Amino acid sequence: MKLQQLRCIYEVVLNSFNISSAAKTMHTSQPGVSKQIQLLEEEIGVKIFQRHGKRLVGLTDPGAKVFESISEIIRESRNIKNITAEYENNNEGKFTIATTHTQARYKLPKVVETFVKKYPKINLNIHQGNPSQVTEQILKGEADVGIATETIGVNDKIFCIPCYSWNRSLVMPKGHPLEQEESITLQHLASYPLITYDYAFTGSTIVSKVFKEANVEPNIMLTAIDADVIKTYVNLDLGIGLIAEMAFDKEKDRDLIAKDVSHLFPVSTTFIGIRQDTFVRTFTCDFIRMFIPHMTDHELKIILQKRQI
Structure with missing residues (x-):
């Protein structure tokens, strides 16, 4: 053999x-x-x-x-x-990140820029997918780390480190009837065609749970894995869009209006996940620290020692 x-x-x-x-x-x-x-x-x-x-x-x-x-x-x-x-040369190698479009587009660029400057000889790959696909890539060993919300944090073979919390915004064209509403309700969302992430209404995600528990049936017009795609179709006045709050840019999205809907949904937490049994190289630790700047080297070391290796 x-x-x-x-x-x-x-x-x-x-x-x-x-x-x-x-x-x-x-x-x-x-x-x-x-x-x-x-x-x-x-x-x-x-x-x-x-x-x-x-x-x-x-x-x-x-x-x-x-x-x-x-x-x-x-x-x-x-x-x-x-x-x-790691012992021969810890500044070289291959590093693969599996993540969602939102993280890749809105959170990773500055981190990747810093990482590449420090480790120019590292072959960096970014694989995009929905949270379930990110989880699967970590489990299969296709990615060294995964960055996502929901699904990634419920698999006992993946060790997760919380990074930051966020909520959602409702985007709509300027002049939309909901623009004047002071407090958006689930009934408001259900009254218009809704455009959102393709995983938001599959299984037991936070968004689907909220609608189900309120006994409100949303009118899902279109789904996508990409917040930019969602905003494009909202701009065409095909519906209202439910996106991660960090995906709205006042300058770039100046034709749209964003309304805070954090009162409708629980806060979500983004995690960095690695397999429990994976050897973590120095540059991987550095990347985690760059993505979670409030965490010290000592704190990260203590956290990683809790893994079930």
């Missing part, structure tokens, strides 16, 4: 059972990946993948169990590489 064989299994699953895509990810040939899978299956005596003709279509029952172990081995092999890299 070789680590390369395990990597082939791992990448095939991550690439939706597409051997060709996995081969490209690994910078090798498709026949080479197929051969490594065959050799491993022969060695352990079970079929890892379900097949339909020559295509892989899923994991077998024992294959699913094997994949769990393979995933842990791959993550630990990355930890070993990170540990050795």
Whole structure:
């Protein structure tokens, strides 16, 4: 059994059972990946993948169990590489951030600018997605850190550090009837087509809970992962928009009006999340400190010691 064989299994699953895509990810040939899978299956005596003709279509029952172990081995092999890299040269390496559009667009730019100046040799990648996708990337080891709200803080395999609290604003075109309302209600929101984030009304998110508990049914006209997209369609007078308060810029969004609706929704907290079992490199700690400027090095060290490694 070789680590390369395990990597082939791992990448095939991550690439939706597409051997060709996995081969490209690994910078090798498709026949080479197929051969490594065959050799491993022969060695352990079970079929890892379900097949339909020559295509892989899923994991077998024992294959699913094997994949769990393979995933842990791959993550630990990355930890070993990170540990050795830390001692060889802690100013070089690859750093991947998974985050939502709101964080990437409105909170990260200055932090990234500072980070890149301090670590010019770090290969920095930013992956955008909704909170569920951010959580998934952390769990799969595809991201070193994740920055999001809601979903990220409820998985026990992810260690979360609170960063800051925020609430929501309601945006509308100038001259909209709600512009003159002193106190916006849920009934007001439900009276107009609503444009908001695609994850705001899935499952048990804060926004959906508030409407459900008030027995008010919103008129969801359009959803998007991008606050800029939401504001664009609000500008076209297709509805009113519910966005994170930091996503409204008085200068850039001067054709719109923003109304405070913090009295309608509980405060949300943005977290930085890392896997509980991940070795945290020095530049990762520095990034966390840059994103949470009120936190000292000593405070961060104490917080990280609480992880369940």
